[in-house]
Amino acid sequence: MHPKKEKIFEAAIEKFAKKGTTSTTMQEIAKAAGIGKGTLYRYFENKEDLIFSLIEFRFNIIFEKVKADIIKLDDPIQKIEKVIDAHLNFCAIHGVNKFLIREVWGYKSKFKNAIQEMMSLYTGFIKDIIEEGIEQGKFKEVNALNAATALIGMIDITIIRCMMFEEDFLTNKIREDIVEIYLNGMVID
Amino acid sequence: MHPKKEKIFEAAIEKFAKKGTTSTTMQEIAKAAGIGKGTLYRYFENKEDLIFSLIEFRFNIIFEKVKADIIKLDDPIQKIEKVIDAHLNFCAIHGVNKFLIREVWGYKSKFKNAIQEMMSLYTGFIKDIIEEGIEQGKFKEVNALNAATALIGMIDITIIRCMMFEEDFLTNKIREDIVEIYLNGMVID
Amino acid sequence: MHPKKEKIFEAAIEKFAKKGTTSTTMQEIAKAAGIGKGTLYRYFENKEDLIFSLIEFRFNIIFEKVKADIIKLDDPIQKIEKVIDAHLNFCAIHGVNKFLIREVWGYKSKFKNAIQEMMSLYTGFIKDIIEEGIEQGKFKEVNALNAATALIGMIDITIIRCMMFEEDFLTNKIREDIVEIYLNGMVID
Amino acid sequence: MHPKKEKIFEAAIEKFAKKGTTSTTMQEIAKAAGIGKGTLYRYFENKEDLIFSLIEFRFNIIFEKVKADIIKLDDPIQKIEKVIDAHLNFCAIHGVNKFLIREVWGYKSKFKNAIQEMMSLYTGFIKDIIEEGIEQGKFKEVNALNAATALIGMIDITIIRCMMFEEDFLTNKIREDIVEIYLNGMVID
DNA sequence: AATGAATGAGAATTCATTCAT
DNA sequence: TATGAATGAATTCTCATTCAT
Numbered sequence: 001m002h003p004k005k006e007k008i009f010e011a012a013i014e015k016f017a018k019k020g021t022t023s024t025t026m027q028e029i030a031k032a033a034g035i036g037k038g039t040l041y042r043y044f045e046n047k048e049d050l051i052f053s054l055i056e057f058r059f060n061i062i063f064e065k066v067k068a069d070i071i072k073l074d075d076p077i078q079k080i081e082k083v084i085d086a087h088l089n090f091c092a093i094h095g096v097n098k099f100l101i102r103e104v105w106g107y108k109s110k111f112k113n114a115i116q117e118m119m120s121l122y123t124g125f126i127k128d129i130i131e132e133g134i135e136q137g138k139f140k141e142v143n144a145l146n147a148a149t150a151l152i153g154m155i156d157i158t159i160i161r162c163m164m165f166e167e168d169f170l171t172n173k174i175r176e177d178i179v180e181i182y183l184n185g186m187v188i189d
Numbered sequence: 190m191h192p193k194k195e196k197i198f199e200a201a202i203e204k205f206a207k208k209g210t211t212s213t214t215m216q217e218i219a220k221a222a223g224i225g226k227g228t229l230y231r232y233f234e235n236k237e238d239l240i241f242s243l244i245e246f247r248f249n250i251i252f253e254k255v256k257a258d259i260i261k262l263d264d265p266i267q268k269i270e271k272v273i274d275a276h277l278n279f280c281a282i283h284g285v286n287k288f289l290i291r292e293v294w295g296y297k298s299k300f301k302n303a304i305q306e307m308m309s310l311y312t313g314f315i316k317d318i319i320e321e322g323i324e325q326g327k328f329k330e331v332n333a334l335n336a337a338t339a340l341i342g343m344i345d346i347t348i349i350r351c352m353m354f355e356e357d358f359l360t361n362k363i364r365e366d367i368v369e370i371y372l373n374g375m376v377i378d
Numbered sequence: 379m380h381p382k383k384e385k386i387f388e389a390a391i392e393k394f395a396k397k398g399t400t401s402t403t404m405q406e407i408a409k410a411a412g413i414g415k416g417t418l419y420r421y422f423e424n425k426e427d428l429i430f431s432l433i434e435f436r437f438n439i440i441f442e443k444v445k446a447d448i449i450k451l452d453d454p455i456q457k458i459e460k461v462i463d464a465h466l467n468f469c470a471i472h473g474v475n476k477f478l479i480r481e482v483w484g485y486k487s488k489f490k491n492a493i494q495e496m497m498s499l500y501t502g503f504i505k506d507i508i509e510e511g512i513e514q515g516k517f518k519e520v521n522a523l524n525a526a527t528a529l530i531g532m533i534d535i536t537i538i539r540c541m542m543f544e545e546d547f548l549t550n551k552i553r554e555d556i557v558e559i560y561l562n563g564m565v566i567d
Numbered sequence: 568m569h570p571k572k573e574k575i576f577e578a579a580i581e582k583f584a585k586k587g588t589t590s591t592t593m594q595e596i597a598k599a600a601g602i603g604k605g606t607l608y609r610y611f612e613n614k615e616d617l618i619f620s621l622i623e624f625r626f627n628i629i630f631e632k633v634k635a636d637i638i639k640l641d642d643p644i645q646k647i648e649k650v651i652d653a654h655l656n657f658c659a660i661h662g663v664n665k666f667l668i669r670e671v672w673g674y675k676s677k678f679k680n681a682i683q684e685m686m687s688l689y690t691g692f693i694k695d696i697i698e699e700g701i702e703q704g705k706f707k708e709v710n711a712l713n714a715a716t717a718l719i720g721m722i723d724i725t726i727i728r729c730m731m732f733e734e735d736f737l738t739n740k741i742r743e744d745i746v747e748i749y750l751n752g753m754v755i756d
Numbered sequence: 757a758a759t760g761a762a763t764g765a766g767a768a769t770t771c772a773t774t775c776a777t
Numbered sequence: 778t779a780t781g782a783a784t785g786a787a788t789t790c791t792c793a794t795t796c797a798t
Contacts, residue, residue, distance in 0.1 A: 531724025
């Protein structure tokens with residue numbers, strides 16, 4: 001990755017997270033990246049390309065990170081815990097989700113397919129863990145895709161809430177609560 | 190509610206859900222509503238006002254619906270089940286969430302506060318149910334706000350996934366799975 | 379003159395004086411006149427017609443007033459004094475000039491000729507007095523048109539200054555100063 | 568002064584003089600200046616800014632010119648003659664006044680104060696000359712502000728008349744007549 | 757006759773993109 | 778290679794005018 005490209009990404013993600021893609025101008029990104037407006041177009045064909053590359057890039061990082069953390073583990077339960085951990089940690093550090101969440105459910109048709117594929121990839125990855133757990137008789141026989149989606153939803157919306165109200169989501173029992181609810185449920189038996 | 194206002198809302202929500210607010214032009218909305226461009230401005234001060242009014246209107250409906258369904262119940266567990274039911278049902282019928290979700294985590298400062306308040310209202314309502322359950326010794330002693338957020342996340346992201354992949358989210362065990370996971374957890378004891 | 383037409387004129391002149399013709403909407407005029415927007419179009423073909431009719435109407439009044447005051451007089455010097463008087467008085471009462479001045483030097487080609495004609499009429503009227511004075515050996519042999527224009531300029535711009543700075547232009551020696559300067563000049567012999 | 572700014576000013580002043588500021592579109596100005604519409608906005612924040620900058624710029628030039636011509640003189644009478652000269656000459660060359668007059672008595676609040684200040688500056692400058700003359704016993708004891716306003720009125724309205732009827736205001740005894748009337752009055756003693 | 761809801765042409769302004777330097 | 782001045786398509790919003798009631 002060209003170091004200047006990285007700088008652009010960094011500048012863009014910050015702006016996008018704050019104001020959304022449409023309201024962020026190429027000018028702003030260029031300025032925040034400390035380069036000329038025209039230079040952006042050396043690295044990206046156009047704004048759309050920049051946005052999509054950024055999403056893809058960030059998604060891959062988070063996905064790789066989660067996969068790397070999981071790979072050493074055997075137990076599906078531990079894996080799920082680790083997914084929650086890794087996802088929360090990554091977002092805490094990179095502040096990416098507010099923007100990702102918004103764009104992931106994107107409209108621009110050009111993105112749509114690619115983003116859906118990404119989402120499928122990530123959801124599918126979690127789904128696999130869950131199916132594994134079901135096969136091993138450790139997880140209930142729910143629809144694995146539903147279960148995977150539910151998990152991502154719990155995590156992402158919690159992150160967004162924290163960002164919205166500027167809570168720190170690494171403290172405040174969030175990790176523990178999500179793990180407990182997801183694995184054991186709210187009800188006391 | 191003025192019938193033309195309703196028509197505008199209907200047209201707008203469809204466009205917004207498809208392309209997002211920023212990419213939808215007033216022109217388009219007018220055309221979809223079968224009225225002239227200028228007429229929009231008889232009913233809404235400007236685009237921002239239209240968007241916000243729409244969000245507020247839809248939010249109130251869904252909130253009232255959920256509250257109305259819950260009010261007759263005593264048991265917090267049943268209440269939670271009902272929340273899941275009502276929320277899913279409403280969105281199934283009105284197709285609102287894909288748009289709402291996007292705007293709810295909005296940037297435009299003018300919206301932000303009002304929307305945060307709405308979210309707080311809804312989250313707070315669920316949080317109350319959970320606290321009630323905790324007091325009655327039926328729910329675990331998790332942070333009630335975390336639990337409420339987690340529930341909304343599970344539901345909303347599932348709805349979005351279904352919309353994205355055009356799945357029907359009233360069949361497919363979705364309601365049962367969410368209820369089961371949320372209340373009893375994934376793990377088989 | 380239809381009484382409603384008069385009401386419209388009154389409303390229009392007030393708005394026009396405050397904000398100029400272009401920035402005043404038909405809506406505003408209608409509201410200020412206490413009638414419906416559409417009703418305006420029963421009395422005037424369009425906005426341009428309204429503006430022009432108003433100018434013409436007001437101009438005629440001021441012109442008739444000045445002429446009426448002058449007609450009884452013989453001495454050109456007294457006539458000039460009376461012109462200054464009448465013009466100042468009329469504007470004091472009717473607050474018309476700020477608007478008139480602006481529109482009189484108008485652009486809209488449709489007005490231009492008619493307005494130029496009005497101005498010619500008024501200027502010509504004063505010019506006649508001056509020529510009379512010259513013939514009678516009472517006024518210097520200046521170009522009578524220049525002298526007439528100069529007089530109107532002195533009066534109108536003074537009125538405008540007063541309106542601008544909200545001075546009362548009936549007190550403050552204004553009448554005396556203009557008469558003195560115009561007739562006898564600034565210099566002490 | 569950026570050469571392109573100057574070009575814009577030139578184009579704008581011509582259009583404004585012909586059609587007034589409100590009826591002149593940014594499009595037109597851009598076209599007349601031989602540049603793209605968007606380019607205007609590189610040099611001026613918005614239309615208001617363009618108008619005001621133009622007024623300010625032109626006013627300063629005329630004011631400086633008049634001051635420069637006066638500074639070498641001692642006699643208040645000669646100074647007044649020079650003011651008339653300089654003002655007429657400047658307007659003859661730059662054709663600014665028809666536009667200036669219209670805007671000077673403007674409504675847009677943003678302009679108002681600044682323009683009033685300009686007018687006060689110019690009027691005040693002439694007022695000082697007159698007070699000087701009064702102190703030296705050369706001018707009559709009129710209200711100096713009234714006298715200053717009267718002078719500006721004589722000159723400006725005469726210029727406007729000439730522009731309106733397309734007369735050349737450097738010939739035609741205009742200068743001589745204004746000087747004579749203002750200093751010595753119309754009446755033959 | 758009077759109204760005001762509806763309209764759409766037209767204006768200001770923004771911003772992705774190009775291109776000469 | 779890097780820049781930012783220049784551009785004009787596209788967007789929001791206004792308002793004179795029309796017309797059904």
